[in-house]
Amino acid sequence: MRCHGISLRKPAIAFIVVHLASLLGTSPSLHAGHLTKETEEAFARYVRASEARMDQDLAGRGSFLEVDALPQSSREQAYAELKNGHVLIQQSQSNNLAGALSVPGGLVHDWTGIVFIPGVSMYQVISVLQDYDHASQYYGPQVLKSKLLAHSGNDFHVFLQLKQVHVVTVVLDTEYDVHYMLLDENHAVSRSYSTRVVEVERAGEPQEREMLVGDDHGFLWRLYSYWRFYQSKGGVYIECNAISLTRSVPTGLGWLVRPFIETVPKDSLVFTLQATRESVVGQMHGSSSKKLLSPESNE
DSSP: OEETTEEOOHHHHHHHHHHHHHHHHHOHHHHOEEOOHHHHHHHHHHHHHHHHHHHHHHHHTSOSSGGGGSOHHHHHHHHHHHHTTOOEEEEOTTSOTTSEEEETTEEEEEEEEEEEEETOOHHHHHHHHTOGGGHHHHSTTTEEEEEEEEEETTEEEEEEEEEEEESEEEEEEEEEEEEEEEEETTEEEEEEEEEEEEEEESTTSTTOEEOOTTEEOOSOSEEEEEEEEEEOSSEEEEEEEEEEEEEOOOTTOHHHHHHHHHHHHHHHHHHHHHHHHHHHHHHTTTSOOOOOSOGGGGO
16 A cells, blocks of 8 residues: 555554554643533534424424435435445535534534435334444344433433444443334434443453543544435335534644544444344344334424
C-alpha cells in the first residue's frame, strides 16, 4: 500500500497505532473532549427541529419512507435497488459533505438508511429488534453485551456495550429508552434515545473501568435512532434515521481522529441495517408472527 509515494509497511502501521494509543491516553488536547451544556443544548435544538419535521411527515402520511418523496423515476429506481438487496443511505441535507454539522464543541451526525427484507412480516422484524437480550448475537461484533433492563408495554430500557474499531478501538457502555408505536397494520415506528453513554477503558481486562460521563475522548455522547417499518406485499421496508453527537475534530490531530468520527456513524448504520436483515432472515422460520405491539400504541 502506498500513499503520497511513501510505502506504509507493517512497522510504520504499528508505529501509527501505538502513537495514537499514546495520544488517547496522554494528550490533553485529544482527551479534553468535555461535553458542555452549550453542546448539549445545540444538540437538543437540532433534535427538536428534526422531530418536528418527522411528526409533520407522519401526520400528513404523504411520504412514510424517505424514498417516497423522490421524483417518480428516482423513486422507482430506489425501490428496485432495495429489492435487489442494496442498502440505501444518505445524510441530512442540513449537514455538510462530511456528514456532520458543526455545533459549539461538537459535531452532529445525521444519516438515514433503508433496507428491504423479502418474505417476512413486520412483526417478525420487530420481534428481532425487541429481543434485546440476544442483540449481541444479532449485531456482533459491534455489540459486545446486551441486556433488557426494563419493559412495560411498548416501552423498553436496554443496555448495550458497543465496540467500534477504526485504527483505534473504542468501547462504550450505553443505555437507551425505546418506544414502539403501531400506526396501522402496515406501518409502525419506534424511537430510541440514549440515556447513558460511558466510554470504557481497558475493556475485557481486569483493569476495565468506565470513564466519567461526558469527560472522555468524545467519540460518542448521544445516539438517537428513529425507525420506520412498512409492510408491503413482498416483505418489509425498514428505515432508520440515526442522529448522534460527538466531539469536534481536535486541532492538529484531524488526520488521526477525523476518520473515526466521520466514518463510524455512517458505517455503523449500514452495518445495523444489514445485520437486522440477516438476523430476521435467520430467525424467520423459527419465529411466529405474533403481534408485539400493544393496541394502545395507536394513541
